[in-house]
Amino acid sequence: MLIVLDLDDTLYLERDYVRSGFKAVDAWLATECGTNGFLERAWHYFVSGRRNDIFNQVLRDIDLEDDGKVLKMLEVYRSHEPDIQLLPDALSFIRNHASTELAIISDGHSVSQWAKVRSLGLKERVKTIIITNDWGREYWKPHPRAFEAVQQGYLPGECVYIADNPLKDFIAPAALGWMPSIRIRRARSLHEDIPTPESCIEVGTLDEAAILFCKGAKGRNLRKRILCLT
Ligand SMILES: [Mg+2]
Known part of the structure; x- marks a missing residue:
């Protein structure tokens, strides 16, 4: 059998993977852009049921929206060691x-x-x-x-x-x-x-x-x- x-x-x-990925992105944003608080904002959206555009939305909230940055964040998220x-x-x-x-x-x-x-x-x-x-x-x-x-x-x-x-x-x-x-x-x-x-x-x-x-x-x-x- x-x-x-x-x-x-x-x-x-899977939600544990999502949070782990948000943490990796949070660390990257803090180092690369000096931006703090991504994890809390992104997690808030995730637990509220939002999907697919959380990275854009968080950047929009802090006046940092930029398609190139979103692509890089996606790469960090997908390639992180969970x-x-x-x-x-x-x-x-x-x-x-x-x-x-x-x-x-x-x-x-x-x-x-x-x-x-x-x-x-x-x-x-x-x-x-x-x-x-x-x-x-x-x-x-x-x-x-x-x-x-x-x-x-x-x-x-x-x-x-x-x-x-x-x-x-x-x-x-x-x-x-x-x-x-x-x-x-x-x-x-x-x-x-x-x-x-x-x-x-x-x-x-x-x-x-x-x-x-x-x-x-x-x-x-x-x-x-x-x-x-x-
Ligand atoms: Mg499954």
Whole structure:
């Protein structure tokens, strides 16, 4: 059996990465421009639900808006070495499985995603890690290429995907005939408010997902439990 995991908001909280990135940008702005207070302003916008133009908005607030500066801030944000940790349930879930039983499929900017993988120590713990953006933006989920790649050597019914975003994560595994996906709906995750599709099993943590797996007869057991739950 192959357990495939998403990264952001599945193994760690994406908001922790956002804050870590804002801190890096804050330090850069203080050094390069003598500007203080970016972190607090940007975080205020983020927790208020603002997305996509936070850098511009903060610079506008302090009369420093400049497209070149925004691009540089974006580069600092994306290339920083993040201060993030695996959530406790993610750490124990990964520890309880052999690296050969696990894979990761994640979208996102390649430099950022690989920095997260390094920071979380995942390379040593997960045999196959695919950052879809390494192939190009067109291969981000729901494109099936990454799922087809990790499935090599397994039957579709031996694979399961655990992820958090109902808008894109579960389309390809369902189309390939994988087991019903497990939707992890973490408190304070970015997509927490989006309902879980009926075709998925919802869990709040990976401890709950682990209950679906049982040593000895993992695939059969999960399928049996899924049949009971759905
Ligand atoms: Mg995610």
